[in-house]
Every structure is written in C-alpha cells, then in structure tokens.
Amino acid sequence: MRILIRLMPLLAAVPLLSAAAGPDRNAQARAAMQSSFKAHGQAGMERLDQDATQALCSRYAPGMPPGEDAARAMAANRASIRYPADGNFLGDWKRGEAIAQEGTGKQYSDDPGKPSGGNCYACHRLSGDEVAYGTIGPSLYQFGKNRGRSEEMLKLTWSMIYDMKAFTLCSAMPRFGSRGILDEQQIKDVMALLFDPDSPVNR
Ligand code: HEC
Structure with a gap:
C-alpha cells in the first residue's frame, strides 16, 4: 500500500x-x-x-516509415544517382585511402574551397593494418575480394556510396554523391580502395 x-x-x-x-x-x-x-x-x-x-x-x-512511403522515397533517391560520365567506376586507391582517412570538409571551421574528406574510417573498418576505426557501419575489409568486380557489383557499390538512402531509407551513412560531399573523381578513388586487388582493403 x-x-x-x-x-x-x-x-x-x-x-x-x-x-x-x-x-x-x-x-x-x-x-x-x-x-x-x-x-x-x-x-x-x-x-x-x-x-x-x-x-x-x-x-x-x-521506428521506420510505412513500407509504401519508404519505397516511394527510396525510388526518388535512386533517381538522383549519377554514374561516371566515362563509364569507368575505378580511380586511384592511394588517393582513395587518403579520402577515406580524411574527416574534414563540411564543418564551420573548414575551408569550403578545399575538397571534403569521406571520413569512411569513422564508421567502417577498411584496411587490415589500420587499428583506429568506427563500427557504426559494417567492416569493408576484403570488400572487393569477397564481392568480386562484376559490372553489377561496381554499379551497386557506386550507388550505395552515392546515396545510401536509396537502399536503407534512414541510413546513418552520409549521401556522398547526391549531397555533393565527394565529387565524381573522389568517389572513383574510394571505389578503387574497395575493389583494387593491390589496395590495403584486399591485401
Ligand atoms: C556515419 C557513418 C558512416 C560513414 C562516415 C560511412 N558509412 Fe558506409 N555505411 C554506414 C552504415 C551504417 C552502413 C550499413 C548500411 C545501412 O545503413 O543500412 C554502411 C554501408 C556501406 C557499404 C555497403 C556495405 C555492404 O556490406 O554492402 C559501403 C560499400 C560503404 N558503406 C562505403 C562507405 C564509404 C566508401 C565511405 C566513405 C566515403 C563510408 N561508407 C562512410 C555508415 C557510414
């Protein structure tokens, strides 16, 4: 009582x-x-x-938005994805590694004239040697080795980096392409980091 x-x-x-x-x-x-x-x-x-x-x-x-609303929003995000003008998805993995490590770009104190970093390590494991990485996203170590390099896989991965909200509507991953965080060449370079057999991701 x-x-x-x-x-x-x-x-x-x-x-x-x-x-x-x-x-x-x-x-x-x-x-x-x-x-x-x-x-x-x-x-x-x-x-x-x-x-x-x-x-x-x-x-x-x-929670998650209801299925029909979510599907419509994801379709709109998918329509915003632009593929490389020359049809080549892969750049230079060494530049890609620097972009993945670089966390500056869009904050008030950053120089807007300088290219932004991708900050991929803040959420993902990538290289086998790097011990400082976040775990908000899944490990991308051995990504290319495990997934292969078919045209479909390259296109899918490009699309996810370009706008993850076309796949997981409320994803925490920044929309690197559709929000203009990385330019086309920078996305090619991080793609090479994920897929090049010589990159530290696949060694
Ligand atoms: C703020 C955290 C965050 C950052 C920064 C981030 N990601 Fe992600 N990423 C995620 C999450 C979370 C997922 C899981 C997908 C989802 O949201 O459902 C993911 C998934 C992925 C996938 C798909 C993995 C799979 O198994 O298919 C790829 C590829 C990827 N990220 C690449 C990158 C690259 C390249 C960068 C840097 C340019 C990056 N991410 C930066 C959070 C992040």
Missing part, C-alpha cells in the same frame, strides 16, 4: 509526459534548435531544413 501511494505522483505525471512527446515534438525540437544554433562560416541555418527523406525518417523515428 505504501509503495502504491508513493507511486501515485509518478502515475499522475505520465499523461503530462506523453503530451510533451506528442505530435508537436518535432516543432518543439525545431524551435529549440532555431533559437540555439547560429550561422557560422559555411554552416548556415539551412542545415536545420530537412529534405523529404529526413523529414519522413524523423516523423517515424525511432
């Missing part, structure tokens, strides 16, 4: 809490960010604007 009485104030608070977490919470979060974020260098206030995919994922987070 005593326990129940002690719980009463907690129980009374529940409806209030759920009201705060109601449909309005996106607007509240946005207002909080609008009032605390500042435009700084290349990081303008437009970074708070969500595109259609991000808005859809936010709406259902931490």
Whole structure:
C-alpha cells in the first residue's frame, strides 16, 4: 500500500509526459534548435531544413516509415544517382585511402574551397593494418575480394556510396554523391580502395 501511494505522483505525471512527446515534438525540437544554433562560416541555418527523406525518417523515428512511403522515397533517391560520365567506376586507391582517412570538409571551421574528406574510417573498418576505426557501419575489409568486380557489383557499390538512402531509407551513412560531399573523381578513388586487388582493403 505504501509503495502504491508513493507511486501515485509518478502515475499522475505520465499523461503530462506523453503530451510533451506528442505530435508537436518535432516543432518543439525545431524551435529549440532555431533559437540555439547560429550561422557560422559555411554552416548556415539551412542545415536545420530537412529534405523529404529526413523529414519522413524523423516523423517515424525511432521506428521506420510505412513500407509504401519508404519505397516511394527510396525510388526518388535512386533517381538522383549519377554514374561516371566515362563509364569507368575505378580511380586511384592511394588517393582513395587518403579520402577515406580524411574527416574534414563540411564543418564551420573548414575551408569550403578545399575538397571534403569521406571520413569512411569513422564508421567502417577498411584496411587490415589500420587499428583506429568506427563500427557504426559494417567492416569493408576484403570488400572487393569477397564481392568480386562484376559490372553489377561496381554499379551497386557506386550507388550505395552515392546515396545510401536509396537502399536503407534512414541510413546513418552520409549521401556522398547526391549531397555533393565527394565529387565524381573522389568517389572513383574510394571505389578503387574497395575493389583494387593491390589496395590495403584486399591485401
Ligand atoms: C556515419 C557513418 C558512416 C560513414 C562516415 C560511412 N558509412 Fe558506409 N555505411 C554506414 C552504415 C551504417 C552502413 C550499413 C548500411 C545501412 O545503413 O543500412 C554502411 C554501408 C556501406 C557499404 C555497403 C556495405 C555492404 O556490406 O554492402 C559501403 C560499400 C560503404 N558503406 C562505403 C562507405 C564509404 C566508401 C565511405 C566513405 C566515403 C563510408 N561508407 C562512410 C555508415 C557510414
């Protein structure tokens, strides 16, 4: 009985809490960010604007948007993918390794005139020798060795690097091509890192 009485104030608070977490919470979060974020260098206030995919994922987070909506959004993202003009998917793996290691580019303190890095190691294991890597994404060690180098595999991997949200709608992986983080040559270079038999990924 005593326990129940002690719980009463907690129980009374529940409806209030759920009201705060109601449909309005996106607007509240946005207002909080609008009032605390500042435009700084290349990081303008437009970074708070969500595109259609991000808005859809936010709406259902931490769950997934319903199948039909998700399929439509992924199809739109897939339509944004551009393939290399010369039909050649592979560049230079040594440059690719430098791009995969480089984490600067889009922050307020970075020089917008300089090319951005891919920061792949922040989320993936790639080279067998590198011991500092994140595990948000799967290991890409031995990627080319395991997957082969068919035209289909090259095209699929290019597409995933270009816009992972064409495959996993609410993926955490940056959309390197469709968001202009890496240019065509840089994507070719990280592709070579993944597929070249001499690259540290496949050795
Ligand atoms: C912020 C974390 C993050 C960064 C940075 C990142 N990725 Fe990913 N990546 C992921 C996640 C998470 C997945 C799993 C796919 C998903 O989201 O469902 C993934 C999947 C992949 C896959 C598919 C793996 C498979 O088994 O088919 C490839 C290829 C890939 N990433 C390449 C890259 C490359 C190249 C870079 C750098 C240019 C990079 N990623 C940067 C998070 C990241």
